[in-house]
Amino acid sequence: MDPSADDPAPPEWTRAQRERLVAWAGRARHPHGFAWLDDDGRPRADEGVHTWITARATHVAALHALHAGGTGRTGPAGAAGLAEHGVRRLRESLRDPAHGGWYSRLDLDGTPADTAKAAYQHAFVLLAGATGTAARVPGAADLLADAAAVVDTRFWDDRAGRAAEAFDRDWSGAEPYRGANSNMHLVEAFLAAGAATGEAEWARRALRVAEFLIGEQAAAHGHRLPEHYTADWRVRPEYNRDRPADPFRPYGWTPGHSLEWARLLLHVEAALADPPGWLLPAAEALFTTAARASWARDGADGFCYTLDWADRPVIRERMHWVATEAVAAATALHRRTADPGYAEHADRWWRYVRAHLVDDAAGNWRHELDPANRPGATVWAGRPDVYHAYTALAFAEGLAAPGFALRTAEGSGAR
Known part of the structure; x- marks a missing residue:
């Protein structure tokens, strides 16, 4: 459709675009989360698997499944399958089993590459858990509860009314930046x-x-x-x-x-x-x-x-x-x-x-x-x-x- 038409974002176009974006996220599906894709849709080995990308892809897939009233049409397992994959990887691959919270990034082989605990990453884990819970994605409610506990105990500063920025892996050192x-x-x-x-x-x-x-x-x-x-x-x-x-x-x-x-x-x-x-x-x-x-x-x-x-x-x-x-x-x-x-x-x-x-x-x-x-x-x-x-x-x-x-x-x- 000509973008100069009276309605530059008609519903049939926006629906098709949402489907295509979720399909693109499906191309990023990786055994440990969702990878960083290049312009041609190939995983970038130098970037690996980021928590923020995985959590945002999970949020979008869950939202798409919620809007579709079920699995959606994208991919062999649908948007709900992508959301379930993301929830599982956030709970298993990207979560730090020793100290709690979430790594910032893994290499493509699953090795932790950036073990800092950042508020930015954790915000999107909380978002993915919340949207997944609304879409009834298996495991999302547990992810939401876990993320909420980490944000509440590690990042939220109730006296200030805002959150700290980042910590070392074991929460021992806080970055002097907000x-x-x-x-x-x-x-x-x-x-x-x-x-x-x-x-x-x-x-x-x-x-x-x-x-x-x-x-x-x-x-x-x-x-x-x-x-x-x-x-x-x-x-x-x-x-x-x-x-x-x-x-x-x-x-x-x-x-x-x-x-x-x-x-x-x-x-x-x-x-x-x-x-x-x-x-x-x-x-x-x-x-x-x-x-x-x-x-x-x-x-x-x-x-x-x-x-x-x-x-x-x-x-x-x-x-x-x-x-x-x-x-x-x-x-x-x-x-x-x-x-x-x-x-x-x-x-x-x-x-x-x-x-x-x-x-x-x-x-x-x-x-x-x-x-x-x-x-x-x-x-x-x-x-x-x-x-x-x-x-x-x-x-x-x-x-x-x-x-x-x-x-x-x-x-x-x-x-």
């Missing part, structure tokens, strides 16, 4: 865990993280979120200035995370019985600031990956995940407010996605483009992830993940 990225994904996982268990404390924790990172820090920086902090949560604005293209901790501010947070704030609002009134205005301010500062900032369509504190582009490459979070946030804000401007943003950005990121020949989406929207690999090599793209497609169809409820304009009195 990160917004891992805490953002823990918010997502907390909401999913709350939906799966019915425990309201998870949503309250999500709000506490949002209060500090968005209500305090982003608000104090013109709705630009500082990503990097000291161990006592002081901002480190110059962190990684000498390594600006770091894939997880880039220098400057990351508009894609502001767009992601814009949507997450709406989910936090929906999860609370009596949400504070600042959540929707903050979501709108994050969205507007990020879209204005990053979209076509250097002349070409697409979102610049990172900006400095004067909104000058630092890494001008276009990441697929930023565009997907943009359309998901625009869709969520339109449903929340009924403001047609958000629908216009979503349509514009879906057309960009279809014109530049969707690779129908390969069956996956290009993960990175250069500033001229040609395939690139400055930050990301290969195509290891289907999670962001699947989320955007599901939102286009109104298929919310566990914990991703929204208050709508009709039900909330919003404009």
Whole structure:
């Protein structure tokens, strides 16, 4: 279908794309989890099996099975089979049997290659367990309970109202760094865990993280979120200035995370019985600031990956995940407010996605483009992830993940 058509993301197209993304994840199935795939869908031996990739693939497969009402059509065993494989590998291959928690990465032969215990990885294990539980994947409830216990006892700092970043394998040494990225994904996982268990404390924790990172820090920086902090949560604005293209901790501010947070704030609002009134205005301010500062900032369509504190582009490459979070946030804000401007943003950005990121020949989406929207690999090599793209497609169809409820304009009195 022509991406310039009136509806750039019609249901028949989004359904087909979701099927293809889950099929791509099926190609990554490996005896120890899900491998990091290259552009041609082959496992990269140098990357091995990452916990975050395995957990995100498990989450997507479980979500696909949930939406399909069963096994789905993807692969010989269907999406449910992929989800069950992921749950099993997270419980057996990637979990540390000696010290608890999850390794960050294995070699392809199953040997632990990175034994650090990182909040980012554990957030996605918690998410996989929660979504798998909602989809009734065998073993997922046990995975959820295990992950919740580790997050609760090892990472969550109840006094601060946010999580620590990383530890040595035996939990003896804590990294003297705190990160917004891992805490953002823990918010997502907390909401999913709350939906799966019915425990309201998870949503309250999500709000506490949002209060500090968005209500305090982003608000104090013109709705630009500082990503990097000291161990006592002081901002480190110059962190990684000498390594600006770091894939997880880039220098400057990351508009894609502001767009992601814009949507997450709406989910936090929906999860609370009596949400504070600042959540929707903050979501709108994050969205507007990020879209204005990053979209076509250097002349070409697409979102610049990172900006400095004067909104000058630092890494001008276009990441697929930023565009997907943009359309998901625009869709969520339109449903929340009924403001047609958000629908216009979503349509514009879906057309960009279809014109530049969707690779129908390969069956996956290009993960990175250069500033001229040609395939690139400055930050990301290969195509290891289907999670962001699947989320955007599901939102286009109104298929919310566990914990991703929204208050709508009709039900909330919003404009």
